[in-house]
Amino acid sequence: MSSAALETKETVAGLGEKYKYGFVTDIEMERAPKGLSEDTVRYISAKKGEPDWMLEWRLGAFRRWLSMKEPTWARVHYPAIDYQDAYYYAAPKNTPKKQSLDEVDPKLLETYKKLGIPLHEQMALAGVAVDAVFDSVSVATTFKEKLNEAGVIFCPISEAIRDYPDLVKKYLGTVVPVTDNFFATLNSAVFSDGTFVYVPKGVRCPMELSTYFRINASETGQFERTLIVADEGSFVSYLEGCTAPKRDENQLHAAVVELVALDNAEIKYSTVQNWYPGDENGLGGIYNFVTKRGDCRGARSKISWTQVETGSAITWKYPSCILRGDESVGEFYSIAIANNYQQADTGTKMIHLGKNTRSRIISKGISAGKAQNTYRGLVSVYGKAENARNFTQCDSLLIGGECGAHTVPYIESRNPSARIEHEATTSKIAEDQLFYCLQRGIGQEEAVALIVNGFCKEVLQQLPMEFAVEAQKLVGISLEGSVG
Amino acid sequence: MLDIKNLHVAVGGKEILKGLNLRVEAGQVHAIMGPNGSGKSTLSYVLAGRAGYDITEGSISYNGEDLVPLPPEERAAKGVFLAMQYPVEIPGVTTMMFLKSALNAQRRSRGEAEMDAIGVLKTVRKKAAALNVSEEMLKRALNVGFSGGEKKRLEILQMALFEPKLAILDETDSGLDIDALRLVAEGVNGLRSPERAMLVITHYQRLLDYIVPDRIHVLAKGRIVAEGGKELALELEAKGYEQIVKDAA
Numbered sequence: 001m002s003s004a005a006l007e008t009k010e011t012v013a014g015l016g017e018k019y020k021y022g023f024v025t026d027i028e029m030e031r032a033p034k035g036l037s038e039d040t041v042r043y044i045s046a047k048k049g050e051p052d053w054m055l056e057w058r059l060g061a062f063r064r065w066l067s068m069k070e071p072t073w074a075r076v077h078y079p080a081i082d083y084q085d086a087y088y089y090a091a092p093k094n095t096p097k098k099q100s101l102d103e104v105d106p107k108l109l110e111t112y113k114k115l116g117i118p119l120h121e122q123m124a125l126a127g128v129a130v131d132a133v134f135d136s137v138s139v140a141t142t143f144k145e146k147l148n149e150a151g152v153i154f155c156p157i158s159e160a161i162r163d164y165p166d167l168v169k170k171y172l173g174t175v176v177p178v179t180d181n182f183f184a185t186l187n188s189a190v191f192s193d194g195t196f197v198y199v200p201k202g203v204r205c206p207m208e209l210s211t212y213f214r215i216n217a218s219e220t221g222q223f224e225r226t227l228i229v230a231d232e233g234s235f236v237s238y239l240e241g242c243t244a245p246k247r248d249e250n251q252l253h254a255a256v257v258e259l260v261a262l263d264n265a266e267i268k269y270s271t272v273q274n275w276y277p278g279d280e281n282g283l284g285g286i287y288n289f290v291t292k293r294g295d296c297r298g299a300r301s302k303i304s305w306t307q308v309e310t311g312s313a314i315t316w317k318y319p320s321c322i323l324r325g326d327e328s329v330g331e332f333y334s335i336a337i338a339n340n341y342q343q344a345d346t347g348t349k350m351i352h353l354g355k356n357t358r359s360r361i362i363s364k365g366i367s368a369g370k371a372q373n374t375y376r377g378l379v380s381v382y383g384k385a386e387n388a389r390n391f392t393q394c395d396s397l398l399i400g401g402e403c404g405a406h407t408v409p410y411i412e413s414r415n416p417s418a419r420i421e422h423e424a425t426t427s428k429i430a431e432d433q434l435f436y437c438l439q440r441g442i443g444q445e446e447a448v449a450l451i452v453n454g455f456c457k458e459v460l461q462q463l464p465m466e467f468a469v470e471a472q473k474l475v476g477i478s479l480e481g482s483v484g
Numbered sequence: 485m486l487d488i489k490n491l492h493v494a495v496g497g498k499e500i501l502k503g504l505n506l507r508v509e510a511g512q513v514h515a516i517m518g519p520n521g522s523g524k525s526t527l528s529y530v531l532a533g534r535a536g537y538d539i540t541e542g543s544i545s546y547n548g549e550d551l552v553p554l555p556p557e558e559r560a561a562k563g564v565f566l567a568m569q570y571p572v573e574i575p576g577v578t579t580m581m582f583l584k585s586a587l588n589a590q591r592r593s594r595g596e597a598e599m600d601a602i603g604v605l606k607t608v609r610k611k612a613a614a615l616n617v618s619e620e621m622l623k624r625a626l627n628v629g630f631s632g633g634e635k636k637r638l639e640i641l642q643m644a645l646f647e648p649k650l651a652i653l654d655e656t657d658s659g660l661d662i663d664a665l666r667l668v669a670e671g672v673n674g675l676r677s678p679e680r681a682m683l684v685i686t687h688y689q690r691l692l693d694y695i696v697p698d699r700i701h702v703l704a705k706g707r708i709v710a711e712g713g714k715e716l717a718l719e720l721e722a723k724g725y726e727q728i729v730k731d732a733a
Contacts, residue, residue, distance in 0.1 A: 432572050435532075435534050436571070436572045439533075440560055440590075442589045444557075450577055450582070451577070454574055454575055454576025454625065455575065455576055456576070
């Protein structure tokens with residue numbers, strides 16, 4: 001392994017250490033008592049200064065959650081989670097802020113540099129007080145002004161609950177109902193914060209929205225709640241996450257993302273997920289149980305999910321589209337990389353309800369080390385969905401002989417006019433491909449990155465430009481040490 | 485330039501090369517001829533450093549340096565190039581992207597500055613035109629859907645681009661029609677230089693009508709059994725390998 005690769009490993013391993021001891025070191029933090037009860041829910045709601053309707057909504061979710069069972073159908077294995085042995089709220093304002101990058105672990109910064117992350121973003125990630133830097137404040141301000149001019153609302157969801165209650169009430173929980181699934185219901189009861197976006201009728205959002213510009217975004221990790229509404233004829237592109245290995249001291253993550261696209265509206269949602277995956281022996285790492293769903297509520301609306309999943313010990317995630325509006329379009333482009341002992345069970349659901357609805361699924365799964373990578377997808381065509389069309393392509397790439405790739409496609413059609421195509425391939429990085437690269441002077445690590453990036457190309461092309469460049473490097477870094 | 489002494493190589497425990505000796509000086513073109521299964525491809529892979537080819541005895545010296553401990557990518561950076569019999573496909577990676585990655589990886593390894601995208605593009609274009617490698621080919625994924633002739637032309641283009649000191653051409657003539665063969669041979673001849681040694685591995689004499697070697701070695705059962713000037717190729721063609729091997733025994 002190259003020295004740079006080794007360093008990255010150590011850095012990431014170092015993050016794991018921090019995670020392990022995180023619960024006891026930050027004793028100064030203000031937080032809810034350990035465990036989950038109605039009191040915890042009330043505490044969170046009160047801390048957020050929420051109106052009564054919101055508290056009732058949370059409590060309803062909590063009571064429901066008590067009667068639910070954790071799902072076990074996914075191809076992932078982990079020790080039982082003790083939900084009473086965790087914290088559900090910690091006040092972000094008490095997180096000690098570092099004053100400059102000089103106080104940050106230089107190894108962590110080195111990794112950021114390798115990924116080519118801009119300085120401001122490095123600071124935000126490493127927990128440096130971004131508002132201490134005049135430059136980035138001006139960037140954020142300019143950004144806000146432009147959005148205001150366009151009439152786009154882009155704020156923390158806690159702020160939206162206070163300032164735009166009618167909009168939130170109208171849409172929250174309408175795509176992922178409170179009762180949807182164990183993890184989504186848990187999130188509904190205890191979500192800490194998240195993002196709210198509303199794009200008014202006919203507005204094309206003037207820039208890519210990225211949580212980086214919301215200064216407090218890095219603090220909302222554990223139970224994030226996102227709601228994006230694109231009103232008639234509008235367009236928005238939203239970027240979530242970051243390519244950098246991000247430190248987080250909570251093991252359990254259960255986010256909910258809801259997207260609503262009205263007539264002729266389009267939402268493009270891109271994610272790069274690189275949470276701590278655990279060490280080489282499979283210790284530690286984030287459990288990421290995410291419910292993401294988009295509702296193409298209006299005619300001719302379009303929702304497109306693009307994800308690059310390289311982190312987390314366990315990924316349980318199925319960004320889906322409900323194609324309710326006639327002629328609506330759903331897309332899912334995914335790269336899931338699992339190395340060492342990582343387990344990924346991810347895919348999508350395309351629910352065709354409207355006439356002439358179309359969906360497209362391109363999934364690229366890469367497994368290395370002892371990892372298990374499962375694509376699980378559902379294409380469902382309802383009786384009234386005349387002329388529904390789906391195209392699915394699932395490609396798996398194996399690196400080494402101890403990992404696994406699994407494809408579990410479910411197809412249900414209740415309309416004879418539906419046309420559903422499914423293609424799947426499994427391949428290995430061939431020894432002759434590697435040798436060819438080596439013979440031309442390209443080293444082992446770079447060769448793997450090159451071949452894998454080639455394999456993922458169709459998906460990488462869907463990402464916004466600056467994200468794509470980082471994602472390409474990330475693909476290489478996450479597979480370092482996987483060959484030879 | 486290249487000095488191979490008493491080389492024994494085993495693949496999967498089976499000995500393929502059994503005491504091979506070979507010397508090639510800079511500026512020379514040597515041909516290795518031999519029947520199927522004689523160890524020609526093993527020799528080319530061993531020189532390039534492919535994993536799985538175990539040297540059990542003997543030595544390979546390259547420009548006075550022991551080549552054996554060097555990994556394949558370092559050999560490449562030091563000027564060892566192998567034009568492969570079956571160039572591999574890498575889906576999703578454009579040919580141009582691959583050439584740039586390889587060229588810069590070699591430059592980095594030698595401590596030279598990397599070439600920017602425009603610099604690479606200009607250099608590649610200049611050399612591509614001479615080999616009839618089209619712009620469109622450079623944009624396609626590496627070797628994916630290329631015809632046999634296109635693949636071989638691309639190998640020679642890489643040879644021209646990397647400017648190796650020791651170029652090994654493994655059955656470059658296989659699968660080529662006469663026009664493609666002529667084009668590839670012209671490309672190779674254009675790269676002959678006093679600083680460069682070439683090892684042309686072939687089964688048939690045909691290629692040597694176009695690339696005229698300084699010396700010919702006949703490889704059989706893991707050893708060089710006959711050596712001579714370019715006229716040896718004609719003798720081989722007339723008598724066949726069996727007779728030559730028998731005569732040598």
